[in-house]
Amino acid sequence: MTLTKDSVLAALRTVADPQSGSDIVTAGIARGVTVEDGAVRFVLEIDPAKAESYEPVRAAAQAAVQALDGVRGVSAVLTAHSAKAPPDLKAQRKPEPQGPQRVPGVNHIIAIASGKGGVGKSTVSANLACALAAQGQRVGLLDADVYGPSQPRMLGVSGRPASPDGKTILPLRNHGVTMMSMGLMTNEDQAVIWRGPMLMGALQQMLMQVQWGELDVLLVDLPPGTGDVSMTLAQKTVVDGAIIVSTPQDVALLDARKGIDMFNQLHVPVLGMIENMSTHICSQCGHEEHVFGHGGVAAECRKLGVPLMGEVPLHIDIRTTSDNGTPIVVANPDAPQAQVFHDIARALISQGVA
Numbered sequence: 460m461t462l463t464k465d466s467v468l469a470a471l472r473t474v475a476d477p478q479s480g481s482d483i484v485t486a487g488i489a490r491g492v493t494v495e496d497g498a499v500r501f502v503l504e505i506d507p508a509k510a511e512s513y514e515p516v517r518a519a520a521q522a523a524v525q526a527l528d529g530v531r532g533v534s535a536v537l538t539a540h541s542a543k544a545p546p547d548l549k550a551q552r553k554p555e556p557q558g559p560q561r562v563p564g565v566n567h568i569i570a571i572a573s574g575k576g577g578v579g580k581s582t583v584s585a586n587l588a589c590a591l592a593a594q595g596q597r598v599g600l601l602d603a604d605v606y607g608p609s610q611p612r613m614l615g616v617s618g619r620p621a622s623p624d625g626k627t628i629l630p631l632r633n634h635g636v637t638m639m640s641m642g643l644m645t646n647e648d649q650a651v652i653w654r655g656p657m658l659m660g661a662l663q664q665m666l667m668q669v670q671w672g673e674l675d676v677l678l679v680d681l682p683p684g685t686g687d688v689s690m691t692l693a694q695k696t697v698v699d700g701a702i703i704v705s706t707p708q709d710v711a712l713l714d715a716r717k718g719i720d721m722f723n724q725l726h727v728p729v730l731g732m733i734e735n736m737s738t739h740i741c742s743q744c745g746h747e748e749h750v751f752g753h754g755g756v757a758a759e760c761r762k763l764g765v766p767l768m769g770e771v772p773l774h775i776d777i778r779t780t781s782d783n784g785t786p787i788v789v790a791n792p793d794a795p796q797a798q799v800f801h802d803i804a805r806a807l808i809s810q811g812v813a
């Protein structure tokens with residue numbers, strides 16, 4: 460039979476451990492067996508106080524191995540076992556940060572959400588960002604809507620963000636607002652199918668790797684609904700408050716309610732709701748009309764116990780200015796349609812959340 464570690468272990472199993480009554484391999488005393496060109500080495504790990512009584516065991520173990528075919532020499536040594544557990548030599552993973560983290564340099568994060576698409580969440584975000592900047596705040600705007608990124612167009616910025624060091628991303632800037640859009644990381648007109656984990660990774664990258672600089676507030680324009688992006692934002696990042704944008708129709712309000720529920724569950728304070736497309740003001744005669752109804756959001760706010768932050772009229776100037784890359788708050792700051800955004804910005808600053 461050729462000499463192997465197994466044949467040595469088999470020989471060692473014929474030697475009894477006087478302490479436990481089992482053999483010295485099973486008792487965990489015989490350790491560190493090596494076999495090299497007929498030279499066998501092993502140790503018997505024992506309590507140093509019992510060294511004397513184990514000497515015959517060591518001699519028996521040595522003889523048992525010596526008797527094997529092919530053995531040229533045996534080194535059997537008694538060593539003191541350690542009371543401490545052996546060190547864990549497995550590479551230690553850095554502990555994952557627990558709970559939501561703050562974005563370095565960013566004092567506040569406000570999520571802007573809507574239950575339903577197309578209610579004007581991006582228009583509200585862009586105007587609010589510009590209004591906060593006009594009132595002296597250092598403002599960032601993260602467009603987290605990968606499927607329909609609209610902030611580059613609304614803030615009139617184009618081009619792809621640069622990454623001079625290959626690690627961090629330089630954001631774009633216009634109207635006093637530092638802006639980054641997840642949509643800018645994909646090719647324009649390219650259909651994107653993002654899986655949940657990709658979205659979460661991209662959002663974290665946008666928050667942590669974009670050089671936002673020192674900001675008083677970062678607004679996050681979320682995709683509509685209560686999907687992965689909203690959940691990830693609230694779970695991974697400290698969000699100081701959420702604003703829900705809704706039109707006054709029942710169907711939009713139904714979805715807005717789901718958004719509020721989600722933020723409540725995620726322990727993000729709901730700062731309030733904004734009614735968009737509240738009243739239509741005719742640009743010709745100034746006549747007011749309630750195209751989508753009026754007061755639905757105010758009633759909902761009362762029901763849910765959240766503040767109504769403002770009612771933004773449906774006005775063609777709000778659309779054309781955003782489409783042209785200069786939101787109404789910048790294009791015509793004194794227009795009545797711009798006032799509501801200034802009022803909301805002022806309220807956010809005085810509440811200490813922006």
Ligand SMILES: Nc1ncnc2c1ncn2[C@@H]1O[C@H](COP(=O)(O)OP(=O)(O)OP(=O)(O)O)[C@@H](O)[C@H]1O
Pocket residue numbers: 573575576577578579580581582583604607609682683735736737771772773774775776777778779781782
């Ligand atoms: N108060 C308003 N008055 C006039 N037009 C508006 C108003 N609010 C939004 N719009 C227009 O409605 C359209 C949809 O608005 P916006 O893109 O802001 O919605 P959204 O909720 O962000 O949509 P999405 O779900 O696609 O992200 C845009 O063309 C915008 O200019």
